[in-house]
Amino acid sequence: MTVLKELRPVMPILLGASIMLSLGMGVRQSFGLVMQPVTRDIAVSISDFAFAMSIQNLAWGFLQPLAGALAVRMGFRPVMVAGAALYAGGLLLFATANGMFGLLLGGGLLIGVALACTASAISLAVGSRVVPARVRSLVLGAITATGSLGALLSAPLGQFLTTGFGWRAGVLGFLALVLGMLPAAWIAGRVDRLAPPPASSADISAASSRAALANALASPRFLVMTAAYFVCGMQLLFITTHLPSYLAICGMDPALSASALGAIALFNVFGSLFFGWAGGHWSKLALLGGIYVVRSVVLAWYFLLPPTPATTLVFASLMGFLWLGVGPLVAGSVAEMFGLRWQAMIQGVAFMSHQLGSFVGAFGGGLLFDALGSYDLAWRLGVAVGLTAGIVQVAFALLGPPPRPATA
Numbered sequence: 374m375t376v377l378k379e380l381r382p383v384m385p386i387l388l389g390a391s392i393m394l395s396l397g398m399g400v401r402q403s404f405g406l407v408m409q410p411v412t413r414d415i416a417v418s419i420s421d422f423a424f425a426m427s428i429q430n431l432a433w434g435f436l437q438p439l440a441g442a443l444a445v446r447m448g449f450r451p452v453m454v455a456g457a458a459l460y461a462g463g464l465l466l467f468a469t470a471n472g473m474f475g476l477l478l479g480g481g482l483l484i485g486v487a488l489a490c491t492a493s494a495i496s497l498a499v500g501s502r503v504v505p506a507r508v509r510s511l512v513l514g515a516i517t518a519t520g521s522l523g524a525l526l527s528a529p530l531g532q533f534l535t536t537g538f539g540w541r542a543g544v545l546g547f548l549a550l551v552l553g554m555l556p557a558a559w560i561a562g563r564v565d566r567l568a569p570p571p572a573s574s575a576d577i578s579a580a581s582s583r584a585a586l587a588n589a590l591a592s593p594r595f596l597v598m599t600a601a602y603f604v605c606g607m608q609l610l611f612i613t614t615h616l617p618s619y620l621a622i623c624g625m626d627p628a629l630s631a632s633a634l635g636a637i638a639l640f641n642v643f644g645s646l647f648f649g650w651a652g653g654h655w656s657k658l659a660l661l662g663g664i665y666v667v668r669s670v671v672l673a674w675y676f677l678l679p680p681t682p683a684t685t686l687v688f689a690s691l692m693g694f695l696w697l698g699v700g701p702l703v704a705g706s707v708a709e710m711f712g713l714r715w716q717a718m719i720q721g722v723a724f725m726s727h728q729l730g731s732f733v734g735a736f737g738g739g740l741l742f743d744a745l746g747s748y749d750l751a752w753r754l755g756v757a758v759g760l761t762a763g764i765v766q767v768a769f770a771l772l773g774p775p776p777r778p779a780t781a
Contacts, residue, residue: 380504380508380512383503383567385563386499386500386561386563386564387500387503387504387512388557388560389556389558389559389561389562389563390496390497390500390516390557390561391496391516391519391520392519392553392554392557393453393457393491393496393554393558393561394491394492394493394496394516394517394519394523395519395522395523396523396527396551396553396554397457397460397487397491397492397523397551397554398492398493398520398521398523398697399521399522399523399524399527399528399550399638400460400464400523400547400550401429401488401492402524402613402634402637402638403527403528403531403547403634404426404613404614405613405615405618405634406531406532406631406634407531407535407540407543408422408614408618409617410539410540411476414539415470415471415472415476417472417473417476418739418743419618419743420736420739420742420743421473421476421739422476422614422739423614423738423739423740424477424481424739425473425476425477425480425481426480426481426610426614426735426736427610427731427735427736428482428485428732429480429482429485429488430610430731430735431485431728431729431732432482432485432486432489433485433486433488433489433728434489434606434724434725434727434728434729434732435728436485436486436489436490437489437720437722437724437728438586438718438719438725439489439721440452440456440490440495440717440721441494441495441498441715441718441719441721442715442717444495445715445717448562448565449498449499449561449562449564450559450561450562450563450565451562452490452495453490453491453495453558453559453561453562454558454559456486456495456554456558457487457490457491457551457554457555457557457558458487458555459483459484459486459487459490460483460484460487460488460491460551460554461548461552462479462483463479463482463484463486463487464479464484464544464545464547464548464551465479465548466478466479466480466483467479467484468544468548469541491554491558493697493700493704494704494720494721494724496520496561497513497516497517497700497704497720498704498713498717498720499564500512500516501513501704501708501713501716502564502567502713503564507653508653509653509708510649510650510652510653510701510705511649513649513700513701513704513705514645514647514649514650514652514701515645515646515649516701517645517649517697517700517701518641518642518643518645518646518649518697519642520645520697520700521642521645521697522638522642523550523638524634524635524637524638524641525635526550527546527547527550528631528634528638530543530546530547530550531543531546531547531631532630534546536627536628585711585714585715585718586718586719586722588711589710589711589719589722590722592710592711594658594706595710595711595719595723597658597766597769598658598703598706598723599722599723600726601661601662601665601762601763601766602699602703602723602727603727603730603762604759604762604763605665605727605762606726606727606729606730606731607731607734607737607755607758608665608668608669608672608730608755609696609731609734610730610731610732610734611734611735611737611751611755612672612692614734614735614739615735615738615742615748615751616630617634618742619680619748620633620680620685623679625680625682626682629682632682632685632686632689633688634689636686636689636690636693637689637690637692637693637696638693639690639693640690640691640692640693640694640696641693641696641697641698643694644693644697644698645697645698645700645701647694647698648660648698648702649698652701652705656770656771657702657703657706658702658706658769658770659766659767659770661699661702661703661706661766661770662762662763662764662765662766662767662768662770663767664695664699664702665759665762665763666759666763667695667763668692668695668759668763669755669756669759669763670756671688671691671692671695672692672755672759673756674688675688676748676749676752676753703720703723704720707720707723734755737751
């Protein structure tokens, strides 16, 4: 209760950031539901659809540091509101696409730019700026948790509209949800009225973005975390893009895909809250490595067995618990290592690596399927690199120098 009373003045900002993240990520995680009908209707292949989603993730990743830097210089509100508007425009183009161009521009590029301006790096940077360091990890976990609830709405809505009225209706349903991001972004933008956070012992002293970036790229802890984050993106985008297609190929009920995405979203809440809390008590970097290892084991277990509704929902629940919990851990690690001023930009650099991995997972999975007719090699590669990245991350976290404490 004491924490809630302390956070009451900034609660509208935290809720705005959470709702913006929830709607944006929920819709984005549900695109796999329309893959099969899109590929049948407008004569694009699975690898074409996966390529568009990969371009989305590359645009998101490569523009994330720029969006973070612009938020420092221009304010968070104009960046977030512009991102929400671009998201709506991208979905409108996607819904009216008749070929690869509309799919690539709307569902790929524009939504990728929008996510760079509204998703986790920006939302969590907003949250970090308005709460004290002693509860920061927990609050970031809560923002991430509420941010995952959007898929509980977007997945069943998208499945209902796509099944009953076609995939274009499903995408328009996503558009209706995304319009709610506009007022949420405006309210979260109140963070710009607050005084900048005081410098802490962890803050980089450089005033320029270039010097701040150089400082981050000279940190071995940051580089290892960023490299492992590549594998995180590769695994997750392979699942969100290709799980509905895999289940359809195996003859499962199409409704199971929506149920699985809903289970992922639900257990995202529990995982985000748990790892947000755990990050305040144990090494965030070691927890990240542990997530990658356990996630890889779960991935291997599921794909080694013939899928059933029960195993699919158990798999989705476990993956959901291990999914967005990385968000508060990465954001908290960046704040500990470098302070708050350039957090959105530096976290964006790490996220660029994540999105490069997402490109490999989504597009590479599609290429391997088109070439081999199955996902067997794709998931085996995902398990192997996931185990390697997780073990290296844990070892470095436990054997490397301790992080500098943040006191802001």
